[in-house]
Amino acid sequence: KAGVTQTPRYLIKTRGQQVTLSCSPISGHRSVSWYQQTPGQGLQFLFEYFSETQRNKGNFPGRFSGRQFSNSRSEMNVSTLELGDSALYLCASSRGTSGSWDTQYFGPGTRLTVL
């Protein structure tokens, strides 16, 4: 069974640009969650999508947005990039149907550097 894949693995952007990251979940998983990981703040929850709908949202500005497609693949977009957006962006997939916290399977992440 293939794991969670994220593309691209590395990105370098400049301030003010926008970026789109992609995540393909494990086959059969309908929930995709996105996290930002930085040395200072650790792993922080951005949002979760389930069946193409945003089900939960963390405490991030509106510059961070996402969407999920009918095949459960998800994209995350960050507009007007700031230096502080430099981070490892992780996505995690789960079945999303248990009613309690499913086991999340993480991808390897996309390392975003903003110059």
Place this chain on the structure above:
Amino acid sequence: TQLLEQSPQFLSIQEGENLTVYCNSSSVFSSLQWYRQEPGEGPVLLVTVVTGGEVKKLKRLTFQFGDARKDSSLHITAAQPGDTGLYLCAGVENSGYALNFGKGTSLLVTP
């Protein structure tokens, strides 16, 4: 403010030593999870504890959930270089949904 506080932040030990990593909070959690993350990889789930006072063993790793479900510990016996990595605790608050992570404990085990 970090919901889950992990200590120590860094730990460097020699092969064969024992260690304990702590994860503390003032909040009550419906469950707590421990992950290990290696460089260039995403976190991998090690264990989930759901019952106050629960103890789970995974080979040389022992996980404990506090009676009040506010804290947890991870004990590694006879550490090996392959145990090197970032250990993260994460939990869902009783009233919440999102998975909250601690900042992690970076463990280095040298031969």
